[in-house]
Amino acid sequence: xxxxxxxxxxxxxxxxxxxxxxxxxxxxxxxxxxxxxxxxxxxxxxxxxxxxxxxxxxxxxxxxxxxxxxxxxxxxxxxxxxxxxxxxxxxxxxxxxxxxxxxxxxxxxxxxxxxxxxxxxxxxxxxxxxxxxxxxxxxxxxxxxxxxxxxxxxxxxxxxxxxxxxxxxxxxxxxxxxxxxxxxxxxxxxxxxxxxxxxxxxxxxxx
Amino acid sequence: xxxxxxxxxxxxxxxxxxxxxxxxxxxxxxxxxxxxxxxxxxxxxxxxxxxxxxxxxxxxxxxxxxxxxxxxxxxxxxxxxxxxxxxxxxxxxxxxxxxxxxxxxxxxxxxxxxxxxxxxxxxxxxxxxxxxxxxxxxxxxxxxxxxxxxxxxxxxxxxxxxxxxxxxxxxxxxxxxxxxxxxxxxxxxxxxxxxxxxxxxxxxxxx
DNA sequence: AACATTGTGGCATGACCGTGCTATAAAAGC
DNA sequence: GCTTTTATAGCACGGTCATGCCACAATGTT
Numbered sequence: 001x002x003x004x005x006x007x008x009x010x011x012x013x014x015x016x017x018x019x020x021x022x023x024x025x026x027x028x029x030x031x032x033x034x035x036x037x038x039x040x041x042x043x044x045x046x047x048x049x050x051x052x053x054x055x056x057x058x059x060x061x062x063x064x065x066x067x068x069x070x071x072x073x074x075x076x077x078x079x080x081x082x083x084x085x086x087x088x089x090x091x092x093x094x095x096x097x098x099x100x101x102x103x104x105x106x107x108x109x110x111x112x113x114x115x116x117x118x119x120x121x122x123x124x125x126x127x128x129x130x131x132x133x134x135x136x137x138x139x140x141x142x143x144x145x146x147x148x149x150x151x152x153x154x155x156x157x158x159x160x161x162x163x164x165x166x167x168x169x170x171x172x173x174x175x176x177x178x179x180x181x182x183x184x185x186x187x188x189x190x191x192x193x194x195x196x197x198x199x200x201x202x203x204x205x206x207x
Numbered sequence: 208x209x210x211x212x213x214x215x216x217x218x219x220x221x222x223x224x225x226x227x228x229x230x231x232x233x234x235x236x237x238x239x240x241x242x243x244x245x246x247x248x249x250x251x252x253x254x255x256x257x258x259x260x261x262x263x264x265x266x267x268x269x270x271x272x273x274x275x276x277x278x279x280x281x282x283x284x285x286x287x288x289x290x291x292x293x294x295x296x297x298x299x300x301x302x303x304x305x306x307x308x309x310x311x312x313x314x315x316x317x318x319x320x321x322x323x324x325x326x327x328x329x330x331x332x333x334x335x336x337x338x339x340x341x342x343x344x345x346x347x348x349x350x351x352x353x354x355x356x357x358x359x360x361x362x363x364x365x366x367x368x369x370x371x372x373x374x375x376x377x378x379x380x381x382x383x384x385x386x387x388x389x390x391x392x393x394x395x396x397x398x399x400x401x402x403x404x405x406x407x408x409x410x411x412x413x414x
Numbered sequence: 415a416a417c418a419t420t421g422t423g424g425c426a427t428g429a430c431c432g433t434g435c436t437a438t439a440a441a442a443g444c
Numbered sequence: 445g446c447t448t449t450t451a452t453a454g455c456a457c458g459g460t461c462a463t464g465c466c467a468c469a470a471t472g473t474t
Contacts, residue, residue, distance in 0.1 A: 010451095026331035028235050031431065043432095044453045053432060113330060119389055120327045123320060124233035133390065161405075167383075167394075168402050172375060175382030179374075182326055183340060187374075195375050198368075202409050217421095238461065250462095251423045260462060 011049050011059060014039050018060040023110040027117045030057070054127055061118050061131040068111055069138045072100050076142060080149050090155060091200070097146055098196055101139060101173045103180045104189045112177040143170045147203075156203055165203060172199055218256050218266060221246050225267040230317040234324045237264070261334055268325050268338040275318055276345045279307050283349060287356050297362060298407070304353055305403055308346060308380045310387045311396045319384040350377045354410075363410055372410060379406055 017039035021030050032053060036046045050056040079093040103109035115135060122132035144166040150156045176195060180187035224246035228237050239260060243253045257263040286300040310316035322342060329339035351373040357363045383402060387394035 024331070026328065029331070032433090033431080042453045045451070047433080048451060116323070116327050116385075117330075119385065120323050121233065123324075123388060124231070124236070129389075136386065136389065164402065164405055167386075167398070168379060168406060171379045171382030171386065171402070173378075173382065174385055175378030175380065176374075178323075178326065178381055178385070179343065179378065181330060182336075182343065191374075195371060195378070198371055199375060205412070239463090240461080249423050252421070254463080255421060 012063060014041070014046055014049060014056070015060045015063040018056065019064065019110065019114055022060075022117055023113050027121050030060075032056070058127060058131060061122075061128055061135070064111070064114050064118065065131065065135040065138060068115075068135065072097075072138070072142055075100055076145065080145060087155060090150070090153060094146060094150060094155075094200065095193070095196060098143070098169075098173060099193065101142070101177065102189075102192050102196070103177055103184075104192065109181060109184075113181050116178055116181070139174070140166060140170050143173070160203070169199060169203075172196070219270060221248070221253055221256060221263070222267045222270040225263065226271065226317065226321055229267075229324055230320050234328055237267075239263070265334060265338060268329075268335055268342070271318070271321050271325065272338065272342040272345060275322075275342065279304075279345070279349055282307055283352065287352060294362060297357070297360060301353060301357060301362075301407065302400070302403060305350070305376075305380060306400065308349070308384065309396075309399050309403070310384055310391075311399065316388060316391075320388050323385055323388070346381070347373060347377050350380070367410070376406060376410075379403070 014035065017035045018030050021034050021038050025034070032043050032046055035056070036043045039046065046056070050059065075097050079090070079097050085093070100108065101112075103112040118128060119132050119136070122128040144162065147156065147160075147162050147166055147169065151158065151160060151162055156162075172195070176187070176192055180192055221242065224242045225237050228241050228245050232241070239250050239253055242263070243250045246253065253263070257266065282304050286297070286304050292300070307315065308319075310319040325335060325339050326343070329335040351369065354363065354367075354369050354373055354376065358365065358367060358369055363369075379402070383394070383399055387399055
């Protein structure tokens with residue numbers, strides 16, 4: 001039954017399958033056969049929407065970036081536009097926003113796993129590098145805008161080097177995520193939140 | 208010409224080849240053929256020292272951990288045993304010690320790449336998990352002992368939660384390393400050092 | 415000198431991979 | 445109704461992989 005299919009939707013469904021396979025079995029398992037099985041399609045069907053395996057991988061990375069960005073920016077807008085909130089309210093929303101980048105539930109855990117899998121792969125695969133870079137840029141931008149907004153709202157010292165602090169906070173979130181997906185039992189969600197709160201505290205205190 | 212070979216040395220030489228291949232071309236390129244070529248041996252020779260591919264990979268991870276640990280602990284002893292140094296001297300040595308975990312030159316860059324490559328692989332390969340965990344533990348221990356020592360020497364506030372701060376600093380170093388190997392041009396060595404100095408400053412200041 | 419051990423090299427096999435190519439069927443356009 | 449397009453499905457090929465198995469050479473042992 002062809003022709004009742006939205007090609008874009010199909011491509012995204014296949015990207016879903018790629019994400020599932022990579023998150024569960026690793027990037028090396030993201031073969032056309034495994035992806036097709038995961039998507040409930042035949043190899044030929046998958047190949048109808050992607051010219052070759054490389055394009056499939058690139059699209060999967062782009063799609064990952066799109067989803068992370070989408071979810072994160074909707075959260076971000078709520079924080080960055082609301083200007084008449086109390087300090088406690090802002091602080092709480094800031095924590096929630098940054099928590100979007102941590103593996104605090106299954107959805108975010110898979111995203112962290114995928115981010116790191118693609119980031120490592122991009123180191124030796126030029127075709128992926130640009131798109132992996134875009135995801136990191138999205139993360140940095142989120143952190144940067146968050147800190148910039150907090151500074152503008154008076155929640156952070158005026159002489160704080162926001163660019164440097166954004167790099168540092170981004171590193172904390174990324175490094176924490178990597179540890180947490182490797183050793184979930186040693187880094188439970190509340191510990192991750194605690195580390196982030198501690199970091200934010202140190203920012204508000206120091207100059 | 209057999210029998211004039213030290214098996215342990217040979218195994219380490221092969222592990223060297225694995226490291227070189229993984230650092231340059233990624234983990235998926237660490238096939239017996241590529242590794243044998245890199246080591247200047249025939250496949251059969253490599254197989255004489257490793258029963259199968261899995262054992263080769265496990266040994267390569269162990270060897271990576273051994274080397275990182277070795278280099279790092281020799282640095283660490285110099286810092287942790289010297290007790291009669293000035294505060295500036297201690298601070299400088301602390302920065303140097305933590306810098307061992309950052310990709311500040313080619314040797315350390317390769318180590319960071321390898322750490323992340325194996326860490327990501329371990330997420331979906333149970334046989335590697337234990338050994339990847341050991342490397343992370345080594346890193347954490349180093350950071351922990353460093354902070355503990357600094358606290359004992361009066362360089363850090365006495366009420367500082369050293370365990371929590373070790374996790375946070377470890378995350379900074381790990382996340383920073385990942386960014387730096389992905390985008391070397393955007394994270395030059397002096398920027399990495401600057402971030403670490405900033406982090407240490409914030410530790411000495413805040414309670 | 416005879417034998418066992420260790421190191422080196424390679425052949426053959428079965429599995430899996432991406433991909434070129436073809437076949438068939440359902441929908442769309444005429 | 446006929447052709448064209450789109451979707452699905454699969455076969456077959458060449459390539460690469462780890463690995464089982466064997467051949468052979470150099471050393472050590474007796």
